Amino acid sequence: MACEQWRGKLDAYVDGELESPEANALGTHLRSCASCAADALGRVQMKRSVQMAGQRYTASAELRNRITKIAAAKPRRSSGWLWILAVPALSVLVLSVALNWYVRRETARHQRVYSELADLHVAALASATPVDVVSTDRHTVKPWFQGKIPFTFNLPDLQGSEFTLLGGRVTYLAQTPGAHLIYQIRKHEVSVFIFQDRGEETAGAPSGPVSAASFNAENWTQGGLRYFVVGDVSANDIQALSKLLKDAG
Amino acid sequence: MKVPQQAAKFEELAMPLFDQLYNFARWLTQDTAEAEDLVQETYTKALRGFSSFQLGTNFRAWMYRILRNSFLSSRTGLKVTVAIDEDADESSLPSESNTPESILISQATRDSVQQALADLPVPFREILLLCEVEEMSYQEIGETLAIPIGTVMSRLFRARKALRDLLLKQNQGGRHGM
Numbered sequence: 001m002a003c004e005q006w007r008g009k010l011d012a013y014v015d016g017e018l019e020s021p022e023a024n025a026l027g028t029h030l031r032s033c034a035s036c037a038a039d040a041l042g043r044v045q046m047k048r049s050v051q052m053a054g055q056r057y058t059a060s061a062e063l064r065n066r067i068t069k070i071a072a073a074k075p076r077r078s079s080g081w082l083w084i085l086a087v088p089a090l091s092v093l094v095l096s097v098a099l100n101w102y103v104r105r106e107t108a109r110h111q112r113v114y115s116e117l118a119d120l121h122v123a124a125l126a127s128a129t130p131v132d133v134v135s136t137d138r139h140t141v142k143p144w145f146q147g148k149i150p151f152t153f154n155l156p157d158l159q160g161s162e163f164t165l166l167g168g169r170v171t172y173l174a175q176t177p178g179a180h181l182i183y184q185i186r187k188h189e190v191s192v193f194i195f196q197d198r199g200e201e202t203a204g205a206p207s208g209p210v211s212a213a214s215f216n217a218e219n220w221t222q223g224g225l226r227y228f229v230v231g232d233v234s235a236n237d238i239q240a241l242s243k244l245l246k247d248a249g
Numbered sequence: 250m251k252v253p254q255q256a257a258k259f260e261e262l263a264m265p266l267f268d269q270l271y272n273f274a275r276w277l278t279q280d281t282a283e284a285e286d287l288v289q290e291t292y293t294k295a296l297r298g299f300s301s302f303q304l305g306t307n308f309r310a311w312m313y314r315i316l317r318n319s320f321l322s323s324r325t326g327l328k329v330t331v332a333i334d335e336d337a338d339e340s341s342l343p344s345e346s347n348t349p350e351s352i353l354i355s356q357a358t359r360d361s362v363q364q365a366l367a368d369l370p371v372p373f374r375e376i377l378l379l380c381e382v383e384e385m386s387y388q389e390i391g392e393t394l395a396i397p398i399g400t401v402m403s404r405l406f407r408a409r410k411a412l413r414d415l416l417l418k419q420n421q422g423g424r425h426g427m
Contacts, residue, residue, distance in 0.1 A: 011406060015380065017387050046409065047381050053362035054382035059271035063285050067267055070292045071260040120322070127327060150395075169327075172318045174298060177395070 003029075003036050010036070014043045113173070114230070118215050120171055121191040121230045124180060130189075131167030131182055141168045141181065149177045153194050153225055156248035162186065163241055183241060190231030190241055197226040218242045222249045259299050262308050263292065269383060270316055276378055277320050279367065287323065291316040310385070310392040317375065317393065329371050357416050365415040373408035380405055 006029055012018050013026050030037045124130045133144040138155035146152070148170050158165060164184045171180035171193065178195035216238045219228040227249070229242050270291065275284040295302075295315050302311055320326040357365075366374055379385045379393060387401045394401070 011409070012387075012402070015387070015405075046413070049357060049359075049362045050366070050377055050381040050412070051384075053359050053366060054276070054378050055272065056363060057272045057275035057284070059268060059285075059288070063271070063288065064267060067288060067292050068260075068264065070289065070296060071263050073296065123322075123324070127324060129327070132327075170321075172322045175294070175315050175318050177318075 003033060006033075006036055007039065010040050010043055014040060014047060114215075114217055116173060117191070117193055117217070117228050117230050120173070120180065120193070121189075121215075124169065124171075124182065124191065125189055130169075132169040134167040136165050136167075138165060141165060144168065145170070145179050149179055151194075151196050151225065153179065154248045155181070156244040158244070161240070161244060163190075163244070185233060185237055185241075188231060188233045188237075190229060190233055190238070192241070192245065193228040193230070195226045195228075197221045197224055220246065222246060225249070258304075259296055263295060263312065266309060266312055270312060272382070273313065273375075273378055274316060274320070276366070276374060277317070277371065278323075278325055280325070283323070283325060287316060287320055290319045294319065307389060307392055309383075310389050313379070313383075313393040314395070326371075357420070361416060361419050362412075365412055365419065368415055369408065369411055372404065373411050376401070376404050377408050377412065 006026055009018060009022070009026060013023060018026065030040055133141055135141050135144075138157070142153070142155055145168065155165070162185050166182040166184050166189070168179055168181045171178050173193065173195055176195055178193055181192040181194070183190045183192065215230055215232055216235045217228060217230045218238050219226065220242070221227070227242070227245060229238050229245070231238060267288075271284060271288050274287040274291070275281065278284045278287060291312065295312055298315070302308065366377065369377070376390060376394065379390045385393065387398050387405075390401045390405075391398050396404070
């Protein structure tokens, strides 16, 4: 193989990513070709320089202590309470307490999803650039997400409705990427979040309308996607936008 | 008991990554206070989601992914994120050769490499850190950044080229300044 062809593989070679037959062949070539050997050496030196330069920052002891405490804490979403059920003597009382606790915990989990979404909504609006793709045209906004999130979705035609599309951005909920669209109605902004319906975190919230802390929200699953509509507008407006999205999806 | 075991397991897996995660967070945010917040947020989220983490899969990539996603959705992250054109795939990787200058660059000082790394756009900076400092495999980098291996290779290639260009520029600038 000519030097030109080997050069394209030098990075993978110095990164240790070439399969052994190819790595062996390249190794043989390097022993007989001074120019490729010098090239490979340059790349190795560059890797070393970045490695040394990249090891730069040391955390404070205070942060280490804080993080150690967090890491040693009991995971919040555990199922360790089940052992209680095994104690028959206390069964009735304990059962009712446990059930109550379980319901509250589930409610807290649902609220966490909503509070995180409400945070995302507020953070986006407070940002200097609430949307990364600024357009009222759904045919501009939808393709912008291509390659940025691992799914596609349909957006409604807003003609004849009071809603305007302001744009969109990529967002994350429970480490899952999704689409965040911002609509406007009578100077109020409403956020629409779309995620793939697979994360337990997003599935944690039951479908249906929700009202909390001056926000109204609605969520549903459609075509493998989980939709959330969140805003400080009336429940009716939230429903109207949800219906437009449902019809489009 | 199941719960303390799970907590112990998390601590056992997560604490050895602390120093490296902080270094990575500090590089991403370019700010001490923000890096500390980011690391704390990462551990809190990871602990909360630990029950959904599958033992036997790559824990390190999982932690880095949480940290990076938290950074991307933070205010600084949203400001600094630059779209990188990913048109180049594995098959069209350019086979540009290292010129003699690159040997010169490879002898650049630690300070100048640090400056150049800080000046790189975030997508280039993070992939270089993951590859060279964390010594992640292409597979692991792909899992961390949620991109296919072909994209890992092309982005890495471009990041290295961008770093070389910056160092060359520094070098020329330094010479002119003398």
